[in-house]
Amino acid sequence: MVALAMLPLGLLVTAAWFGQYVRPGADDWCFLPATRDHGVSGMVEKFYLKDNGRIGNALLVGAYARFGVAGHQWFALVSALVALGVLWAVIALALRRADMKAARGVPLFVASMVTAFFLLASPNTYKTYYWPASSISHTMAPVLVCAALIPLLLARSHRGRVAALVAALVAGIFLGTLSEQTSIVSLVVLSCVLVLSGRIFAARRRGYLRLWCLTGMAGIGTGTLVLLTSPGSRSRRERYEVTTSLLSPESLLGSLRAFGHIAVTLLTTWQYVGVVATGVLLGLLCTGPGRRTTPVVLTHRHLLAAGGVIAFAVSGYLCTVIAYPYFGSGVATATRVWNDYLLLYVVLLVGAGALLGRSLRLRGRPAGAARRIGAAVCVLCCLGLAISLGRLGDEMSVRARAWDRQDDWLHAQSASGARVLPYRPTSVSGMGEPFGKHGSWPAECVADYYGLDKVTHGRHLP
Template sequence: MTAEASGTSDTPPTTDDAPHRQHDEQAPKSRTPLLAAALTVFPLALLAGSFWIGRLVRPGGDDWCFLPVLRDDGVSGMIGKFYLHDNGRIANALMVALYGAGGVAGQQWYATASGLLILAVVWAVTASALRSAGRTAPRGVPLLVAAMTAVVFLFATPNTYKTFYWPASSVSHTVAPALAAAAVIPLLRARSRRGRIFALGVAVVAGLFVGTLSEGTSIVAVVLLCTALLLSLRSRPGPARGYTRLWCGVALAAVVTGMIILYTSPGSRARRDRFDTGATSVFDPGSLAGALRAFGDILGAVLTTWTYLGALAVGILLGLLMRESDPAGDGSPTRTRPLVPALAGVAAFLVSGYLCTLITLPAFPHSMMSYGTRTWNDYLFGYVLLLAGIGALLGAALRARGRGTAAATGTAAVLCAAVCVGLAVPLAGLAHDMDVRARHWDRQDRLLREEVAGGAEVLPYVPASVGQMRDPFGNHGRSVWPAACTAQYYHLKRITYATRPAPGPTR
């Protein structure tokens, strides 16, 4: 006879074995919060540093045109400017008014407010998704996931200034996808009839808001909602599946309604006229092929940026550390066939990314890889979350095998720390450039205001830019825009191009 191992199917575990088994299970868990806390210091420190750098933000680009309108005409004037003349984005106008009401200070605090918002949204989505899937994670791990995905999204981009520090771009392409993701939280947490009704109400409001906020984010939302509806066909029949379909249908209708309001607005028509685009020109064979080539270039740039691996690494950590809390679960396909939702997520990212490129390429026909990089964020937010989700599936698969988990945990942890260090280096360089511009901007602002107070009506202006931002008389004076808006900001008739910096430091 051969001896049976304790706890096999033939020999149930004895009470003497239980304490040893519990000790083996709890030993690694006791170290997990310390590991999560130590790792979370890296992304949180990077976020804190980026918030401090936000004090160096000064108006530039479209800000020159927004601030005088808010000062002279208020919120209604800003809404009228957007809806009737600029682009039709009503919700965008409201968000611009929200930060623009504070003038320069509002722009300086914007990075902190938006960064904390994105962190909170991803944190809540992570915790809610775990709960909805019948999973638990050690304390601190959801925050680690949120912090890592936030820093990767904000700082792995080719242009962190436009992604994070320039409010006019951030509200349309950085905060917009985070707000869309926030609408999912009530759905994931709804357990009662009142909670489900509330989630439906949030879907309506969020859908209309996103639909009139950002065309790119709206397209991503539509693609993801259609993908979720298709995936629901594979889930277990029951009330949960029926309610999920209802929520997706309501959210889809709200987003499409918002898009129609935006597309039919006078401002949207004026924007299409400026770029000589329309439904027929966008979807002609030449445009479709051009967008495909452009999106291929974008994919090449994104897939070769190693710092995006931080999202995959933190997802692997999550998969290695999470456990089942509800064996019955919700019947979602991720519990039985994880490859299906993973492939569906990849397909949704590719489709939405291509469609976003198709509609934005007319505005950046020759600069999609430079000035147009800010528009990538509409779908890169989903890309970062997708990487984290795929990483969680890989981590769970490694844990199920029961071998090599310690090595995988250590490797993922080191990669998370390395990504944070790698992202800190260019951020420090950007901080230096922002400081140089802030000093120049403050000196010139003080001088212009003093001259205006003395009765001047025409004054010279020395351009200064950062993060490929447009400033009056950029490109060695050849680019005039937005000189007229800058003159209006200072109550001048006009400004003229100058090359000599304003004298005297102000700090």
């Protein structure tokens, strides 16, 4: 399995290498001068008082924006390492706590496949993975939720269990000020776990696990309250008239149609078959504890599957509902806002495959052929991702050269005393640029970044 893991790991290494071609765009134009002039604390103040109230989001944005363009370029590598490390730890610890024995390299293989397909199989990989502002809000937020599981899975003593509760509370508060959509997904999943806990957890663990879920939900509620009562959040709602349109029949029905389109798109993206195959291999290569008592009961497979589908459908629809006033019908194609529940979707596919693989193993079906087929599917899907990633890398390289050329010229002209200069939009993967589909935005931020009074629409690169 270690050898098979080299394929998704190779994809992640290549994707991280392409990070050198990332250049600022869209919101980044506004974040860079704000962080340069006022530091991370200024970014927090800007978000809380003016933009959206997301304090946790501002801290993470400031953490990379303070390094300028280099922060954008290194973000891909750092985020991939964080995602892989967190998922690897969670999978390995979860198997150990469930008393499941896996073949060597299986946790690494599963974690690398989940990470690669979560980050790279999206319809718009650039906005999912390479655009730091979007990734922090919608891609890395679910990964940070998974990180909160690590103290829980490590807890064996009374002190460890208390520490896990504290971690759940702190993580919940931070999440509530980081991403509204991921907060919704987490609340829905925790609610489902509470409802199903009587069936999926052993009696001796049930009470504590329910307490952990409630603690996490309390933290998320607290953080969300801080966000929703902030001046920035109120200002954002007033700009989009969210208070009147969020629960209108038109908005609810439009959200339902949009989520239906999103669900169909995800279900028909063939590369995700590789994630199911990963789960099948996991189920075939893990041996259970037999009749021994474990913290997790795996006999209610249909209940687990139904609970997962319900959690995905409810959380996905609710995320679409709160995004609809901002995007309108365009939320169906605004792929970055799908990512809050995309990791849940990928994990559910792995779980479904694992249940299928386990069923095949327990029924005594020949496992050799199933393993070979599963491995072949994983290889094929990884190759599919490699092709699309290579095309994106070429597009990013072209944009980076054009951006650098214009950047050097604008800096030089500004240093020589120019106050108004032309700017030619350089976009990749539908990224927002001045004088594009959003009108002149963010032209004022571009001018601020280069120390100009104004930028005009340039038709040619300098």
